[in-house]
Amino acid sequence: MADFHDIVDFVRASFAEPDAFIPLHDPRFVGNEKRYLNECIDSNFVSSVGAFVGRFEEMCAEFTGARFAVAAMNGTAALHMALQLVGVRRGDEVLTQALTFIATANAISYTGAEPVFLDVDRDTLGLSPDALAWWLEANVELKAGIPINRTTQRRVAACVPMHTFGHPAKLGDLELVLDRYGIPMVEDSAESIGSYYKGQHTGTTGKLGVLSFNGNKLITTGGGGMILTDDEGLAQKAKHLTTQAKIPHSWEFVHDQIGYNYRLTNVNAAIGCAQMEQLEYLLGLKRELAEKYRSFFEGTELQFVSEPVGCKSNYWLNAVLTKDREQRDELLKYTNKHGVMTRPIWELMSRxxxxxxxxxxxxxxxxxxxxxxxxxxxxxxxxGYGKNIA
Known part of the structure; x- marks a missing residue:
């Protein structure tokens, strides 16, 4: 197999950086970011009121194929809001995967519900339809049409699959299982803008989906998220609740329920608009890099994680599988020691x-x-991009 020295050399050659530190994933600003930021400053609209917020929402809706997109201050807030919108309440249970970034489980906890952690498929790294079907059959019964956990007597209120590293989970199979129990799906698509399951953009199969635009995502707003839905009523409610549930009025401050200060600022949205203009270009570069990696690791002991069959992945984070934990730790130690940033997958939520x-x-x-x-x-x-940024 290619030894660890060869891997470091290949990574450096792929990024044309023979000596510099190679980060795991840093942002790319190659378009109108500075111009749009200046427009915000010149107009004095830098907070949650401004033209760029609406434009960013429209661009995300158009790109993903969702009827509506509602901006939020980050992906975690967007997921929290989405769970609230499908009716998750304190004392409920929400099905999700243990192999995920902690924001998934945190957002469930914010509602007062408890996560139930189910297994993933090895080919997608996403929630397994077989594991979901088995757990529901073994643990859940319908009482007056409501899915109830036989042991805890709690309502199973939602299911949150996560598209790990941008690779789509088996959405069609998951949807078939969940529909039998009347459990709504909320897609954690934080990592998967530009990814498609059987031609449909991730985040648009479930009742709601969320995107993230954190600084380490494929495109970024510095910090930001987006709620996707085809349901006009849910979209309107999302916009209302994320703006402190304020009733529109020329001067009065009247709020009709507990709301959240979750709206995205115009400054962040301005960056997002510029990033969206470059999304197809960046997706192309990411797929080229993934193909280079796939070819390099072919025939070695390390297995490159490729997009699932029938799907198109944005390859947000490329990954390899080592033969065991010992080899994993040896690879991590060597690459990081030699200036190439690598990371293990997240600690399982159940741990x-x-x-x-x-x-x-x-x-x-x-x-x-x-x-x-x-x-x-x-x-x-x-x-040459890295030479122009701090």
């Missing part, structure tokens, strides 16, 4: 102290993957 008592199904594939996944540098490789 964190605040979630250790939550229900899970054994998580066989999740544990197997946690011992083997290593993320490798994945920023869009633009020649």
């Amino acid at each position: 964190l102290p605040m979630f250790k008592d939550c229900q899970n199904d054994g998580l066989v594939n999740s544990i197997w993957l946690a011992d083997r996944v290593v993320n490798i540098p994945s920023g869009a490789p633009i020649r």
